[in-house]
Structure formats: structure tokens, C-alpha cells
Amino acid sequence: xxxxxxxxxxxxxxxxxxxxxxxxxxxxxxxxxxxxxxxxxxxxxxxxxxxxxxxxxxxxxxxxxxxxxxxxxxxxxxxxxxxxxxxxxxxxxxxxxxxxxxxxxxxxxxxxxxxxxxxxxxxxxxxxxxxxxxxxxxxxxxxxxxxxxxxxxxxxxxxxxxxxxxxxxxxxxxxxxxxxxxxxxxxxxxxxxxxxxxxxxxxxxxxxxxxxxxxxxxxxxxxxxxxxxxxxxxxxxxxxxxxxxxxxxxxxxxxxxxxxxxxxxxxxxxxxxxxxxxxxxxxxxxxxxxxxxxxxxxxxxxxxxxxxxxxxxxxxxxxxxxxxxxxxxxxxxxxxxxxxxxxxxxxxxxxxxxxxxxxxxxxxxxxxxxxxxxxxxxxxxxxxx
Numbered sequence: 075x076x077x078x079x080x081x082x083x084x085x086x087x088x089x090x091x092x093x094x095x096x097x098x099x100x101x102x103x104x105x106x107x108x109x110x111x112x113x114x115x116x117x118x119x120x121x122x123x124x125x126x127x128x129x130x131x132x133x134x135x136x137x138x139x140x141x142x143x144x145x146x147x148x149x150x151x152x153x154x155x156x157x158x159x160x161x162x163x164x165x166x167x168x169x170x171x172x173x174x175x176x177x178x179x180x181x182x183x184x185x186x187x188x189x190x191x192x193x194x195x196x197x198x199x200x201x202x203x204x205x206x207x208x209x210x211x212x213x214x215x216x217x218x219x220x221x222x223x224x225x226x227x228x229x230x231x232x233x234x235x236x237x238x239x240x241x242x243x244x245x246x247x248x249x250x251x252x253x254x255x256x257x258x259x260x261x262x263x264x265x266x267x268x269x270x271x272x273x274x275x276x277x278x279x280x281x282x283x284x285x286x287x288x289x290x291x292x293x294x295x296x297x298x299x300x301x302x303x304x305x306x307x308x309x310x311x312x313x314x315x316x317x318x319x320x321x322x323x324x325x326x327x328x329x330x331x332x333x334x335x336x337x338x339x340x341x342x343x344x345x346x347x348x349x350x351x352x353x354x355x356x357x358x359x360x361x362x363x364x365x366x367x368x369x370x371x372x373x374x375x376x377x378x379x380x381x382x383x384x385x386x387x388x389x390x391x392x393x394x395x396x397x398x399x400x401x402x403x404x405x406x407x408x409x410x411x412x413x414x415x416x417x418x419x420x421x422x423x424x425x426x427x428x429x430x431x432x433x434x435x436x437x438x439x440x441x442x443x444x445x446x447x448x449x450x451x452x453x454x455x456x457x458x459x
Contacts, residue, residue: 130168130176131270131278133184134258141168142184143176144278152176158260167261180267181290183259184278189251190271191217191224193244194231202230202240209244217246225252225269227281245271245281252283265290367446368418373397380412384436397443402436409441419443 128145134157141152158167169177193216201208209228213221226246233240247269256263267290268282282289368376370392377390377399385403392398397419403409406428413422422443429438 127179129180129182129267130172131182131184132259132262132266133186133272134255139259141172143179147277149277157258158262166265181262181265182278182282183255183263183266183269185247185252185255185269185271185283187272187274189247189255191244191246191248193217193246195228195242195244197240197242199233199238199240201242202233205230205242209242212244213246216244219246219248223250224248225283225285227283229279229281245279245283247271247283267291367395373418373445376416376418377413380416381409382412385409392445395445397445399441399443400439401441402431402434402438404436406437406439409439413441413443417447419445420447 128143130152131140131142131144131149133140133142137157139155139157141155143150143152153171155167155171166177168181195209195212195216197205197208205228206226209216209226210221213219213224213226217224224246226244228242228244231241231243252269266284266288269284270278271281271283273279373392374390377387381387382403382405384405385401387399387401389398389400406424410422410424413419420443422441425440425442430436431438
């Protein structure tokens with residue numbers, strides 16, 4: 075009992091060390107991802123794209139070779155041929171019997187369930203990417219044969235998320251049972267892409283017992299069409315992206331032009347607003363200036379009431395805030411007293427000497443005053459109530 079436990083531990087350690095050396099790659103993930111995406115497509119679409127063209131299954135049953143066409147999960151019986159072990163004809167005896175689209179499919183030898191040995195294994199998850207290489211070291215422990223005496227492969231049954239391990243199955247067929255079947259199909263053995271094993275329900279398990287070096291690969295007739303379609307799709311995608319980029323650039327250019335037009339309109343509106351404000355302020359200043367000084371009519375009316383009848387003016391000049399009067403009067407010396415005490419002007423005074431005029435018998439005078447109320451009154455008016 076202790077020896078069996080020790081052997082089990084030794085085997086587990088060997089598997090862990092082997093899986094550590096076999097670094098997982100991205101190929102298995104992308105292969106699984108591609109198959110998963112393709113499984114969502116209808117069968118005809120997968121066939122048109124070359125994703126799932128199917129395969130041709132050859133199964134030896136007594137003195138007959140059954141030809142079956144497998145596409146996805148559907149298996150269709152095509153024909154039953156006699157054994158080809160003694161066939162001396164053409165290198166490919168199926169070429170004249172099958173349509174080209176079927177004859178170009180990968181060919182697989184299908185073995186019966188009783189021909190294989192199957193063992194369930196628990197392995198580290200890292201071993202999934204190199205599962206065939208990993209289980210190759212365990213054939214002598216899991217079967218009564220050595221690795222050279224069997225054709226083998228392995229498949230992943232399930233993955234455990236909890237402990238990071240996988241459940242795998244080793245499928246092995248002794249070569250002493252496989253060689254007669256290869257001999258029975260004659261020249262078709264050299265055209266095989268793989269060797270499959272049927273399950274208990276007759277459906278293929280999904281393994282390939284043929285060593286990778288012996289697998290025959292057939293060219294995909296839709297390969298160049300698919301490449302051409304992929305190139306067209308890439309060009310169309312690039313053109314669409316370029317068109318979107320060009321539309322974005324055009325939209326940005328239009329937006330910049332719109333912003334520039336709106337900015338010019340805004341600057342013009344601001345200029346016009348400032349001009350209007352200046353006009354309003356200027357008009358208000360003029361109104362305040364007019365309100366602060368009397369009008370010419372008021373000044374003339376006030377002078378006509380204050381001047382004595384013996385006085386007349388030869389010249390009356392009003393410039394800014396200055397008032398100039400030149401005239402003749404018999405009461406020139408009393409004119410200053412008569413002109414004082416009015417809010418229309420202030421500080422009346424004679425300029426120069428009063429000169430008698432012999433022709434009229436009056437005195438010639440020159441009198442000046444400042445238009446507006448007295449300074450004290452102006453200051454009070456500026457302070458306001």
C-alpha cells in the first residue's frame with residue numbers, strides 16, 4: 075500500500091515538472107476561440123467560409139470499408155468498398171468514385187470502440203497545451219504497453235476552476251491491432267490526415283492517434299478565396315475608417331469656420347455696443363453740460379431786463395463760459411451792480427477804462443462775466459442733495 079502511494083506521488087511530481095517545462099502558449103486558446111466562434115454560424119455558412127468543410131471517415135468492417143461524410147455532428151453514409159489491401163490500380167482509388175469537393179476532404183481512419191484503451195487522468199491545467207507530450211510519459215504506467223507499441227492521443231474532458239487541474243482521457247490503440255486496419259485500406263493509408271476512435275455511441279471521440287509527422291494535410295480549395303475576401307474586408311475596413319476620419323476632419327473644419335464667423339460677429343457686436351455706450355455717455359455729458367449752463371435766449375432775456383434804458387449794446391459775444399458785452403451807456407459805472415445777483419452769470423467786471431463818446435454823449439464800456447451760477451452754488455449742485 076505504501077509503495078503504491080509512493081509511486082502515485084512520484085508520478086504526480088513527474089507530471090508537474092513536465093508541465094512546468096512545457097510553457098502554455100496562445101495557440102490552444104486561439105484554436106478553441108476560433109472553433110467556438112465558428113460553432114455559432116450555420117453549417118452552410120461554415121462550409122462556404124471553409125471553416126467546417128467536414129471530413130471523410132473510413133471504417134474497416136470485416137471485408138468492407140465504409141465511407142462516411144462527417145460535417146459538424148452529422149455523419150452521412152456514402153458507400154461501402156471492398157478491402158484495398160491488394161489494390162494495384164491508381165494511387166488514389168477514391169478519386170474516380172467521389173465528387174471533387176468530397177474527395178478533397180481530409181481522410182480519417184475510424185476505429186471501433188473495442189480497439190482502444192481509455193484511461194482517465196487528472197493533470198495540472200498547464201499540461202492542456204501540450205497534452206499529447208505529457209501523457210506520452212505515462213503510457214507505460216497507464217497501459218500494459220510501451221509508448222512505441224501504441225498509437226495514442228489525449229483529450230481534455232473538463233477543467234476544474236477550484237484547484238487548477240483538468241480531467242483528461244488517454245486513448246491508446248496497440249499497433250498490432252492498428253497495422254492490419256492500415257493494411258486493409260491499402261494506398262489510402264498514405265493519404266490519412268488522422269486516426270479517430272469511435273465512442274460507445276458510434277460518434278468520434280475527437281482524438282488523432284496518428285503521429286503529427288505522418289498526418290497528411292490537404293490544401294483548402296477555398297483558401298485563396300478566403301484570403302481574397304479577407305483582403306477585401308481589410309481594405310473595406312481601412313476605407314471605412316479613413317472615410318470616418320475624413321468626415322471628422324471635415325466636421326472639425328466646419329466647426330472652426332463656424333466659430334470664426336461667430337467670433338467675428340461677436341467682435342462686431344461688441345464694437346457696436348461700445349460705440350452705442352460711448353454715444354449714450356456723450357449724449358448724457360452734453361445733456362449735463364447744457365443743464366449746467368443757461369441758454370443764450372435766457373442770457374439775452376436777463377440782460378434786457380437788467381440793462382437800463384439809457385444803455386445799448388454794440389456787441390454781445392458768448393463763447394464757452396465767457397460773456398463779453400461792448401456798448402454805450404450813461405450809467406456805465408452802475409452796470410456792475412445791476413448785473414450782479416443772477417444765477418445766469420457771475421463775476422461781472424469792466425475791462426479797461428470807461429471812455430466818453432462825444433457823438434452820443436454816453437460812455438463806452440467793455441464788460442465781461444462768467445456764464446453759470448456762482449462757484450459755491452456749483453459745488454453744492456455737484457455734491458447733490
